[in-house]
Structures are given as C-alpha cells and as structure tokens.
Amino acid sequence: PSASPADAIAAVSPTSAVVPTFELEKIEVPPVWAQGITGKGAIVANVDSGVNGDDDTMEDSWRGLFAGRDASWYAPVALTVFPVDDDPEVGHGTPVMGIITGGEESFGVAFDATWIAGDLFEENEGYVSTAIKIFEWLTDPDGDPGTVTDVPDVVNNWWGIDTDRDDQGRLQCDPIFNQAIDAMEA
Numbered sequence: 001p002s003a004s005p006a007d008a009i010a011a012v013s014p015t016s017a018v019v020p021t022f023e024l025e026k027i028e029v030p031p032v033w034a035q036g037i038t039g040k041g042a043i044v045a046n047v048d049s050g051v052n053g054d055d056d057t058m059e060d061s062w063r064g065l066f067a068g069r070d071a072s073w074y075a076p077v078a079l080t081v082f083p084v085d086d087d088p089e090v091g092h093g094t095p096v097m098g099i100i101t102g103g104e105e106s107f108g109v110a111f112d113a114t115w116i117a118g119d120l121f122e123e124n125e126g127y128v129s130t131a132i133k134i135f136e137w138l139t140d141p142d143g144d145p146g147t148v149t150d151v152p153d154v155v156n157n158w159w160g161i162d163t164d165r166d167d168q169g170r171l172q173c174d175p176i177f178n179q180a181i182d183a184m185e186a
Contacts, residue, residue: 020107039111039113040112042114043114043116043153044100044153044154045118045154045155045156046115046156047131047134047159048093049087049093049121050080050093052085053073053082057102058098058101061113061115062083062115063116064083067150070142070143071141074137075118076119077122078119078122080119086119093117096156096158101115116138116141120134120159126159135177135180135184138151138152139151139186155184
C-alpha cells in the first residue's frame, strides 16, 4: 500500500507538520519522498527571470550561503551579485524555483536540494546569447574544471522561443541550443 502524504513527509521530515499540496499529491511526489528521495545532496539550477534570494520559503537552500556566490548565481546582463527576480511582483523564476525546492513552509518537489540560478531576462527580454552564456556557466559554475561538486544535477528552463513550434503548435527546443545542452549533459 502507498504511504499517505502525512506518512511520506514524516518519513523524510519527522518534525514537520506541513502537508503536501494537492499539486504535489497529483504528480505523486509523496510516495517518492517516502522512498527517501527528497533532493538531498543534489544541486538544482533554474534559468529564468532570476530568483528572489530573500524569499523566506527558499532562501536557506541557496547554495551561495555556504559555497561561492559566483558559483551559485549568474546574471550576465543585470550583473547583480545576489539572487533577484527581474520582476518580484509577477516574476516567473521565483515561483518556478519554489515548485522545485520550496522551503520550510512550502515544500517543493526536491525540498532537500540546494539551488543555483541564472538570470536570463532583462526588462522581460531574453536573448539567445544570454542563454548560451548561462548554459556555459552551468557547465562549470565555480570556474575550476578540476571540480565537479558545483555542477548542477538538474537544469530547469521554463521558457521558449515562440517561433519554434511543431505541427501541433507545441513549443520545441530551438536547435541553436543543442550544442550548449550537449555540453551541459556531458
């Protein structure tokens, strides 16, 4: 029998009284947590509008608090040194990172993971060249090819280029990113 959501959370976080949201139950996350798979030890990366590093639901899981900030946040256009979301009121990157990692008050799918992020957009504009710079950074965030402990295990990109649609109208990954994605996977 599958564990209840409360049992699943108790198995991985016995002091928490937080119950998973309907959405996490719908995608069957609690049974995965019950198996001990919570993101512990993983680094997740998000390439989006940035992330509000002061967001109290996930500020403690930002890797920059205990590892190098340069290896945990990259904003090649805005040149900020601390995670920010380009538009904190309606930004996209912060809620996406919340879905991925969440925090003490709001569990994300991989709530035990640490996160790093790249800020792709500036004034709601994102450019291929900026995306490529961030992808290159993600292949070696600390700039030391002799280390791999800084490289993310998962990279999320929740954006697209409207001109890249298949016959059914679904967004497709633009082939211009293929080499960069291959490099990140390697």
